[in-house]
Amino acid sequence: MSSEILINVTPSETRAAVVDNGVLQEIYIERADARGLVGNIYKGKVCRVLPGMQAAFVEIGLARAAFLHASDISMPKGQTGDLQESKTEVPPITSLLREGQEILVQVIKDPLGSKGARLTTQLSVSSRYLVYMPDTQGIGVSLKIEDENERERLKSCLISQLEQGASGYILRTAAEGVTEIELLADLQFLHRLWGKLNERKSSIHCGEPLHEDLPLALRALRDLFSPDIERIRIDSGETFAKAVSFSEGFMPECASRLEHYKGDRPLFDLFSVEDEINKALERKVSLKSGGYLIFDQTEAMTTVDVNTGGFVGHKNLEETIFKTNLEAAQAIARQLRVRNLGGIIILDFIDMEEVEHREQVIRTLEKAMSSDRARHNICGVSELGLVEMTRKRTRESLGHILCEPCPCCEGKGYTKNVESVCYEIFREIMREAKQFETTQFLVLASQDVIDRLNDEDSTNIAELEQFIGKPILFQTETQYNREQFNVVLM
Numbered sequence: 168m169s170s171e172i173l174i175n176v177t178p179s180e181t182r183a184a185v186v187d188n189g190v191l192q193e194i195y196i197e198r199a200d201a202r203g204l205v206g207n208i209y210k211g212k213v214c215r216v217l218p219g220m221q222a223a224f225v226e227i228g229l230a231r232a233a234f235l236h237a238s239d240i241s242m243p244k245g246q247t248g249d250l251q252e253s254k255t256e257v258p259p260i261t262s263l264l265r266e267g268q269e270i271l272v273q274v275i276k277d278p279l280g281s282k283g284a285r286l287t288t289q290l291s292v293s294s295r296y297l298v299y300m301p302d303t304q305g306i307g308v309s310l311k312i313e314d315e316n317e318r319e320r321l322k323s324c325l326i327s328q329l330e331q332g333a334s335g336y337i338l339r340t341a342a343e344g345v346t347e348i349e350l351l352a353d354l355q356f357l358h359r360l361w362g363k364l365n366e367r368k369s370s371i372h373c374g375e376p377l378h379e380d381l382p383l384a385l386r387a388l389r390d391l392f393s394p395d396i397e398r399i400r401i402d403s404g405e406t407f408a409k410a411v412s413f414s415e416g417f418m419p420e421c422a423s424r425l426e427h428y429k430g431d432r433p434l435f436d437l438f439s440v441e442d443e444i445n446k447a448l449e450r451k452v453s454l455k456s457g458g459y460l461i462f463d464q465t466e467a468m469t470t471v472d473v474n475t476g477g478f479v480g481h482k483n484l485e486e487t488i489f490k491t492n493l494e495a496a497q498a499i500a501r502q503l504r505v506r507n508l509g510g511i512i513i514l515d516f517i518d519m520e521e522v523e524h525r526e527q528v529i530r531t532l533e534k535a536m537s538s539d540r541a542r543h544n545i546c547g548v549s550e551l552g553l554v555e556m557t558r559k560r561t562r563e564s565l566g567h568i569l570c571e572p573c574p575c576c577e578g579k580g581y582t583k584n585v586e587s588v589c590y591e592i593f594r595e596i597m598r599e600a601k602q603f604e605t606t607q608f609l610v611l612a613s614q615d616v617i618d619r620l621n622d623e624d625s626t627n628i629a630e631l632e633q634f635i636g637k638p639i640l641f642q643t644e645t646q647y648n649r650e651q652f653n654v655v656l657m
Contacts, residue, residue: 170395174384174410175434176403183387184440191443193391193504193540196568197383204229204274204284205561206293206380208364211286212373213268221260224283225272228374231283235272237263239287241302269373277562280466292360292378295389295417296342296350297325299357303335311340324350341393356417385413390540392421400426402434447505447565454498458491462502464566468511471499475517488517489524493531500535509541509560513553529554575648582649585619588612592620593631595654600635605656607638612652617643 173184178199185193197203209227213235216223224232237260264270276285291300306325308318321338324347329336342350364378371377380386384406388399399421401407407427414422428434435441446452452460457477463470473495475487499514514532519525525548532554533545542559549555572578583591596608610620620628620641632639644651 169397170393171438172387172391172396172399173434173438173440174387174399174401174403174406176384176401176406181383181406182435183383183391184435184438185391186438186440189438190501191438191440191505192501192538194440194444194447194507194565195383195387196565202382203380203562204277206274206378207376208271208273208290208378209376210368210371210373211270211272213264213266213270216260216264216266218259218261221257223260223264225270225286226374227272227274227284227286228376229278229284231278233272233274233284233286234282235264235286235288239275239285239289240264241287241289271368271377275561279560279563280567292357292364293339293380293389294353294357296339296345296353297357298337298339299361300335300337301361305335307335307337309338309340309342312338312343314343317343321345321350325354328354344394353417384410388414388418388421392418394420396424398426399424400428400434402428443505444565444569447502448570452498452502454491454494456491456494458495460495460498460502462506462508464508464564468513469508470513470515471502472515473517485520485524488519489521489528492516492519492524492528496528496532497535500532500539503536503558504539504541506566507541507560507562507564509558509564512556512558514556515553518552575650585615585649588616588650588652589619589624592616592652592654593627595652596631596635596639599654599656600637603656605637607640607657609640609642609655609657610652611642611644611647611655613647613649614643614645615649616652617641 169188171186173186175182175184180199181197183195184191211225211227211233213223214226214232221237223235225235227233237257240263270288271290272286272288273290274284275287278284289300289302291298293299306322308321312318312321321342325336325338327347328351360378368377381389384401384403388410392399399410401410404427407425410425411422414425430437433441450461450463452462454460454476457475459474459476461472461474463472473492475491495516502508503512516528519528529545529547536543536545539558541561544557546555546557573580576582592610592612596610599605599608610617612620628639640657
């Protein structure tokens with residue numbers, strides 16, 4: 168498979184795209200005035216402790232206070248060994264924090280919608296191959312390194328470089344196949360970085376960052392590069408120079424694959440990335456067979472509906488449905504990555520009679536999702552015939568980054584029809600006629616509403632004028648949307 172990373176840089180925005188065989192698989196966007204916060208370490212101040220939620224809100228200098236759950240507060244170091252999730256009972260939040268307390272916290276989830284950032288006090292810093300967690304003990308290995316011999320080799324290499332009782336480390340997926348010398352260089356870099364952070368933490372004030380993660384262009388090299396990546400194209404000379412310096416110091420295997428793109432065509436036009444981004448903002452996704460998908464993202468969950476559309480097949484209905492579902496499973500996995508959809512996801516495949524067909528569709532979905540960097544869990548088919556799954560959400564979806572609720576429908580996805588708005592105006596006139604003394608009424612509304620009042624509803628208006636004994640005038644307001652109107656007393 169031919170894979171490339173494309174990095175497009177402008178003064179106000181940086182975008183990184185992962186392309187496989189010319190098809191967009193992932194897109195990352197970082198704007199100068201709204202950089203991602205995940206990985207940043209701040210000195211915060213506890214502003215509110217909520218015993219009923221086992222959580223606290225912490226001020227870290229953002230527009231909204233960030234959320235810290237008791238389970239994300241670091242405990243005393245345990246025994247050395249493999250890193251595992253603690254199953255011990257979490258102490259009451261009131262015994263861990265108090266209002267006004269100053270603490271060091273790290274962002275693990277960016278603000279999403281109306282929710283503030285999610286925090287932890289279990290601090291960590293990352294390099295190419297390692298994650299260093301000074302408040303933990305033990306060594307963990309990325310689950311994506313599946314070879315047991317390689318996992319043991321990496322742990323042995325790292326242990327040989329550590330002192331007895333050293334702090335915790337996680338070997339990242341990128342560490343697979345690296346030498347002991349390369350691990351040692353990463354280890355020394357992390358220790359130097361943590362030493363500098365320790366020196367600075369006493370001199371910064373609440374709400375100030377102690378440590379900020381790399382900008383997107385360099386973060387893409389660190390996190391997205393793999394031996395499968397053939398080329399990394401960057402269209403900014405300044406960013407390219409920074410990438411070369413970064414890769415020579417930390418990722419020498421990546422340096423030879425960097426390329427400064429100087430072509431006349433915009434970089435993202437080479438593989439129709441711009442078109443794919445625009446398609447990823449639409450509800451409907453067309454399949455090659457003629458079928459289609461419908462994506463609906465809500466606060467609680469995302470739903471995906473599969474339809475045969477114009478695909479009629481060649482054999483029978485069951486075979487047509489089966490082939491549509493197989494194609495849909497692969498398309499859904501890609502769309503989840505491109506759109507960066509997370510949380511609870513419900514997939515409504517077309518009902519299949521044969522058990523083997525249902526199982527094969529699930530296997531196809533699992534295989535297509537296996538390359539997803541985000542942690543996910545596919546729960547199988549429910550009693551209602553729906554496939555339930557979850558996908559970890561750590562940043563805003565593509566739609567939330569690039570779009571905002573429609574000013575006309577306010578995000579509902581629909582508006583009242585003209586007839587309903589006219590009838591609301593009738594009721595408002597009746598209401599005001601009973602409450603106030605006036606000589607006439609003036610209705611301010613959008614053009615299509617005024618047109619209907621003067622045309623189809625002209626008879627109703629005449630009857631209403633006779634009933635209230637007052638004339639009714641109309642005036643078009645070009646700035647009003649369909650649902651906006653005012654009834655003015657004159």
